[in-house]
Amino acid sequence: MKTAQTAQTDAAQVRAGVRAGVKVRTKAKRMPREVRERQMLDAAVEIFARRGYAAASMDEIAELAGASKPLVYLYLNSKEDLFSACIRRESEALVTAVRSAVDPEASPDGRLWSGLLGFFAHTAAHPDAWAVLHCQARTHGEPFTSAVCAMRQEIIDVVTQLITATAREACAAEPAEPAEREISGLAHALVGAAESLAAWANTRGDAAPSEKETAATLMNLVWAGLGNLMNGRCWSATRP
Amino acid sequence: MKTAQTAQTDAAQVRAGVRAGVKVRTKAKRMPREVRERQMLDAAVEIFARRGYAAASMDEIAELAGASKPLVYLYLNSKEDLFSACIRRESEALVTAVRSAVDPEASPDGRLWSGLLGFFAHTAAHPDAWAVLHCQARTHGEPFTSAVCAMRQEIIDVVTQLITATAREACAAEPAEPAEREISGLAHALVGAAESLAAWANTRGDAAPSEKETAATLMNLVWAGLGNLMNGRCWSATRP
Amino acid sequence: MKTAQTAQTDAAQVRAGVRAGVKVRTKAKRMPREVRERQMLDAAVEIFARRGYAAASMDEIAELAGASKPLVYLYLNSKEDLFSACIRRESEALVTAVRSAVDPEASPDGRLWSGLLGFFAHTAAHPDAWAVLHCQARTHGEPFTSAVCAMRQEIIDVVTQLITATAREACAAEPAEPAEREISGLAHALVGAAESLAAWANTRGDAAPSEKETAATLMNLVWAGLGNLMNGRCWSATRP
Amino acid sequence: MKTAQTAQTDAAQVRAGVRAGVKVRTKAKRMPREVRERQMLDAAVEIFARRGYAAASMDEIAELAGASKPLVYLYLNSKEDLFSACIRRESEALVTAVRSAVDPEASPDGRLWSGLLGFFAHTAAHPDAWAVLHCQARTHGEPFTSAVCAMRQEIIDVVTQLITATAREACAAEPAEPAEREISGLAHALVGAAESLAAWANTRGDAAPSEKETAATLMNLVWAGLGNLMNGRCWSATRP
DNA sequence: TATGAATGAGACTTCATTCAT
C-alpha cells in the first residue's frame, strides 16, 4: 500500500504541474503495469465516489491516474470492468479489515465492539471506497450488485458469529438461544445500521465523529436489546 | 395520492397503447397543466429510481409521461429542476405519511412503534420514491444536495422526535438528554437497520416475516438501548 | 426520384458552400423527415461506395447529407442500420430496373438482351449503388450478406426464366432440355459474369464502355454456348 | 508454398498454445527475419480477408503472427505497406500457379481449359489470398490501387492470353482479333462467372458438382461464343 | 532480435436542450 500511496502522490504532483501549464518532464513515464494499475484503481475509486458511476468520466479518471485513456482501457478493459475491479479490491480490503479487527481474546461484547470499531475505522479511513461500495455499487445493474452482496454476506457472517457467541455466553445458564432466523435478522439489522451510520459519519465532513464515537453510538443502541433478547425478554407491541 | 395513482394508471394505458402500435386517439392531448405535471413527476420518479439521476434520460421520461420533450421542458425547465421537483414532492409525501401515522394517544414507545410502522408502510408502498430520496438524492452535487438536505432533515427529524419523546418520558425525572448529534446518529442507524431488515425479509420468499414481525424485531433490538441511553446508562468499552 | 435528385443537388450546393467557408444561410433547415432521410441515404451510398463500410465515417455522411450527426442517428439508428437501409433501397431499385427492362414481346434472345441491357444501364447509372451492393455488402457480416443474397436470388430467378424460355423455343422440335441443375448453374454463371462486367465497366472512368457495348460483350460470349447447350452439343474436355 | 504452409502451421500451433494458456516456450523467439516475415504475411492475409482492410487490426495480425506489434512495424513499416506486401506476394503466387498450369502442348481450348483449372484450383486452395486480391484490394484508395493494379492486370493478362491464343488458332486464316478492351471485358466476365459458379457449387452441399464439372459447365457456356468472336461472328441485337 | 509501455486522433453514439410551427 505504501508504494501505491507514494505513486499516487507523484501522480498528483504531476497533475498539478500539468494543470498549471508547466510542462512537467517528471511525467513519471514507463512504470510497471502493476503500479499503474493501482494508480488507476485509486483514481477510479475517487472519481466514482465523487461523481457516481454514470456521471464519472473515463477522461477524468485517466487524468487523475496520470495516464492516458487508452492505457486505462488496455489495462482495465471497460468502464464496467474498471468499476468491478474497484468493488473487488475495496470489498476485500474492507472484509479483511473487519476480520482482523476482531480481538479473539476479548469478552463477547468486546469482540463485537472491536469488530464495529474496525468497520468504522476502515470506512472512515477510506470514505471514497465506502461511498463506492455503499452508494454506487448497489444502485447499478447486475455485475456489481452481486459482487457487493457477496462482500456484505461475508460481513454478516462475521457479525452473526459475534452475536451468537455473545448470546451463548450471556446466558450460559439457560440458553434461551433464539431461533436461527431471528439471529439472522438481527445481524442484518445490525449491519444495516452500521452501514448507514458509516455513510452518515462520512458525510459530516466538518464535525465527523470519531470511529470510536460512532461505534459507541451503535453499541449503546443495540447492546441492551441484544442482552434482553438472549434472556428471552421481548418488547411487545401490546405491552403498554 | 389517489389522484396521482389514477393519473399514473392513465399514463400507463397510453403508453401500452403506443407500444402496441395502436394509434391511440386517447393520447389525451390538451389536458390541464396540473395533470400533465403530475404525470411527468410520476414518470420522472420511476425513471430516476430505475436508472439513477445521471443515467436517466429525458427522452425516456417524456415518453413514459406520454408527453413530448419540449413540453417537459416548458413545465419543468431542466433535468435538474425536474429532479428537485421530484424530491420536493416525495419528501413531503413521506413526511406527511409518517406524521399522520403516529398515534398521539399512545405511550412513548407505542408512538415510536406506530411512526416506524408508518414509515415502513410508506416506503414499501412507494419504493421508487424512497429510492430517489435515499439513494439518488444524496449522491449528486450541489444543486440537489441543498434541495434535498432540508427535506431529508425533516424526515430524520420526525424519527428524532419520536426517539426524543420516548426518552423524555422514560426518564422524566432527570432528562439526561443526549447531544443532538448522537440522536441524529441514532436515527440514521435506525433507518439503516430498518432498510436492511426489509431487504432481508424480502429475499426470504418461503418464510418471509410479516411487516409487523420485522418491525418487532427492530424494536426488540433497539428499544432497550434507547431507554438506557435516555437514562444516561451507557455501554462502555472498558466495562468487561 | 426526381425529388430526391433535386434535394441531393441542393445538399451538394450547401456543402460546396460550407466547404468553401461561406456561411451559407441556405442551410435548408427544417425539411420533412422523408426528404431528409432520402438525402441521408443518398449521402451514405456515396460515402460507403467511396470509402468502404468500415472506413466510412458517420461524420462525413452527415456532412454530405447536410445534416448533423445526431439527426442521422435519430432517423437511422446506427451505422449498421444505415447500411442495411442503403442495401434495401438499392437492391429494390436494381431488381425493379431489371424486371421492368425485359421486353415481354421480344424473341427469346431479345428478352435476355433487354434484361442485360437494363442491368447494365442501371448499374452504370448508379455506380455507387452498385459498388455498395457488389463490393461492400458481400464482404461484411450477416445482416448485410443475406439482404444482398435475397436480391441476387431474385435476379437469378429472372435470368433462369429467360434462359429456360430461350431453351424451350430454341429447340422446340426436340426439347433436349438440360437438367434443372445445369440451368441453375448457367444462370449463376451468367449473373456472375454480368456482375463482374458491370464492376469492371464502372471502374474504367475514362473510357467506360456504354451499357450496350457491355451487354453485347456478354451476349457474344454466352449466346452461342447457350444455343449449343440447348441442342445437346457440349464441349468436352477430352474432345481434342 | 510448402515452406509457407509449414510456417503457417507453426504459427497456428504457437497460437493454440497461447490460447490454451500453456506458456509455450516454443514461442519461438529469435527466428530468422525471413521466417518471421512470412508468418506475418500469412497472418495478415488471413485477417485482411476475414475483416477487410479497414476493419483489420494490427493487434490481431501481430497476435496471429505470434510476434509483438513493434516487430511487425520494424519489418513491414505500416499497415499500408503490409497490405501491399500481401498483395504482391499473393499476386505472384497466383500468376505463377496459373502459368504453370497451362499445358503448352495442348490444343487451344485445351490450354484455356487447363489454365482455368489451374486458376480455380489455386483460388480454391487459397481463398483468403483470393479474397484479398479480388475483394479488398480493389476497393481501397490510392496507395493500394496502384500497388494492386499492375498485379491484377497480370492475372487478367494470363487469362487474356489464353483466350487470345484460343482465338488466334481457331481462325488462323483471318484473325479478326477483337479490340483489347473487349478481351479484357471477356476476361472479367469469365472470372466473374467462374466465381459465381464456384460459390453456387459450394452451397449445394448434397449434390455439389465436382470441380471439373463446374469448369465444364463454364466451358460449355463460353467456348462456342469465344470461337465465334474470334471468327468475327457476333450476336447482334437486331438479328431476330 | 524483440517487446512492454504509452498515446494522439478519431470512431460511433447519446443526451440535454432549443427553435419554429
Place this chain on the structure above:
DNA sequence: AATGAATGAAGTCTCATTCAT
C-alpha cells in the same frame, strides 16, 4: 397547449503508431 425537427457537446472505446529498453 403541444410538437416535429434539429444540434453542440460530451462520452466510451479502438487503432495505428512510437519510445525506451
